[in-house]
Amino acid sequence: MKHKNKNNETTQNIVNNVKHDLLQQNALYTIIAIFFGFVVGGIFLWSAGFNPFEAYAKLFSSVFSRPKYLIWSVIYATPLIFTGLSVAFSYKMGVFNIGAEGQFVVGSLAALCVGILVDMPPVLHAIFCILAAFAAGMIWSFLVAVLRVRFGINEVLSFIMFNWIAFYLSNYIVNTETIHKVGGGEASKDIRESARILLPQSVQNILQNDKANYGFFLAIIAAVAIWFILSKTTLGYRVMAVGLNPHAAKYGGINSNKTMYIAMSLSGALAALGGAVQLMGNSMRISQFAGQEGFGFQGITVALIASSNPIGCIFAGLFYGAMKYGGSKLNLIDAPTEVIDIIMGTIVLFIAISHVFRYLITKRLQKKEDK
Amino acid sequence: MQELIKNLGLIINATLVATPPLLYAALGSTFSERSGVVNIGIEGMMTIGAFVGAAVAHFTSNAWLAFLCGGLVGALFGLIHAIVCVSFGADQTISGTAINFLAPGVAIFVCKALFEQSSDTPPLDTAQKLPKLFNGVFEVGSFWNNVLNTYVATYLAFVAVAVVWFIFYKTRFGMRLRAVGEHPKACETQGINVFRIRYIAVIASGFLAGLGGAYVTLCTVSQFRPAVIVGQGFIAIAAVIFGKFTPQGAMRACLLFGLCNGLKVLLGSSNVISPNLISMIPYVVTIITLVLFVGKSRVPAASGKPYLKQR
Helix, strand or coil: CHHHHHHHHHHHHHHHHHHHHHHHCHHHHHHHHHHHHHHHHHHHHHHCCCCHHHHHHHHHHHHHCCHHHHHHHHHHHHHHHHHHHHHHHHHHCCCCCCCHHHHHHHHHHHHHHHHHHCCCCHHHHHHHHHHHHHHHHHHHHHHHHHHHHHHCCCHHHHHHHHHHHHHHHHHHHHCCCCCECCCCCCEECCCCHHHCCECCHHHHHHHCCCCCECHHHHHHHHHHHHHHHHHHCHHHHHHHHHHHCHHHHHHCCCCHHHHHHHHHHHHHHHHHHHHHHHHHHHHCCCECCCCCCCHHHHHHHHHHHCCCCHHHHHHHHHHHHHHHHHHHCHHHHCCCCCHHHHHHHHHHHHHHCHHHHHHHHHHHHHHHHHC | CHHHHHHHHHHHHHHHHHHHHHHHHHHHHHHHHHCCCCCCCHHHHHHHHHHHHHHHHHHHCCHHHHHHHHHHHHHHHHHHHHHHHHHCCCCHHHHHHHHHHHHHHHHHHHHHHHCCCCCCCCCCCHHHCCCECCCCCCCCCCHHHHHHCCEHHHHHHHHHHHHHHHHHHHCHHHHHHHHHHHCHHHHHHCCCCHHHHHHHHHHHHHHHHHHHHHHHHHHHHCCCCCCCCCCHHHHHHHHHHHCCCCHHHHHHHHHHHHHHHHHHHHHHCCCCCCHHHHHHHHHHHHHHHHHHCCCCCCCCCCCCCCCCCCC
8 A cells, every 4th residue: 555655656756747847848938938929919910900810810821821832931931040040059158149130231241242243153153152151240240259358348239239330331332333233223233143042943843932942951051060069069068168157167178268259250150141041042132221121130039939949940940931921921911010020029028038937837836736 | 611601500400300319219228227227129119109209190280299109108118128127037138129029010010000001100291290499580591590490309308418417416316226227236235126216217218219219200200111210229329338328428429420410411412422331430439439448438237137136
């Protein structure tokens, strides 16, 4: 009898442990946040006189009803996976890369200049463009790292400044004589055919999408590479050590300044790759900006949803990409597309306070167990 | 000479018109920064302030009411920021980023819902806009008319600097506010309610940012468009750093950045220097000053750090 009781107790313990594990998982709180995001978005839709369920059904069907649409969602997701990775990687080191926006812009600018001004054979040209973007993003972010390490300037401030410098730099370059399209309104010329990374015509025909490109594969490669760097290399170990406790890392013999330089440069390069891929696979030109395009800021959301996990960034990016694409179809039922921004902003807010939910839920569970 | 004086007048006027939105927002940012809460949501708060200002003016034709409402809706988003950052101790930069999604999203959403799918509000008549001071006092086109004949709200922005300065340095609340931004724990042992002071500061920052946004639509642009606020909020943040976190310093910085804008307006048509390059100046200048005067612009010690109540 006693024995049986003990057995029961162990099962109970296991159940509790599983419960606790689940409650420690970030994914649970992310799902709660996403749920609240849709609730708040629904409230806005409802108060504007739309049926939220109908709108969400439209959102869903615009993404999933045809393979062509799904491919569009993937195309929308690709740059966001890159910026998400960029933010996630630097966040592992305790640096909040709010500058992904600017790095994205300089990346696409570098790719644009090489894509228009240089004449090269097809595959080589695209590779060259990507390398140019990589270098541009690295330098852009490296400068901010220098400002932080050498001059002690808070990186969030310099990132914001650099975002706007990149913004106006882009508008400046787009309007220069060599880059600007003659009589083309407010946009640059298109990049040369050889610099594009579109899938072969035959594959595009199967996918029924003439903008299907290699970008997504590059994004997956980048995500796996970042995962590998973080979990299997010394650099990754150093990055995480600095992120968890900079003083302890320093005491343990890690050169935190050097780590900062390398990791922030790499983070900038990732965001810049996003810009290159967006240009070379989808937009083909840069238009004069009226306002910030937001790829970098959306990357912050992607990284937060993914809890800074590189592989998670792929799925979080796909989620955001689908929302963006589906959201752009909401105007078919006259519902404002901006409900997506409201949903995403709410998700970010709720992820930011997820520790509160964690606390409340675990406390409640504790009380139950104590009884 | 005549031409030169006239141009000078125009530049001063363009500066005076461009400065107030930055100034209102910068005063807001000073409030929350000095209390120890980073608020990068200023840009979003300005955007929704700009929308509400334009919408209320369109429906009521009462520009002052619209101006106030713009401030109030900014304060509402300030309240959200305060709840998330002060009560729940969330990361202030993340919360600010969320507000920069939310507030413009809500603004354009409501705009489209109210104005038949249009993301712009209908243009305001002169009567629906905020009034100008010294209207018709000076001869049209004269130097003094160019310089002084500007909006009442422009002058109010400079009055606000004096008011904020007074609050900061001459009242008990201001002293506490500054102390809370430096060492919240010490303040709490002195019986100061850190949470309450930070709440007031962050809500005030939202209110002022909202006023800055409403100024843009009610004075200069006369309608709301999605790109009506492009970076003014961030320039305001830069101005606060540049001005060493004091209201009077922020004012000087805003005047300098406003001058950049004045030059842009004037030189924009002449093709001498690209307006895009002039637009970069505030940001570049801020970085350079930070580099040159390391340590001079001291960030409030507790800035950006969530404070949890001691038990």
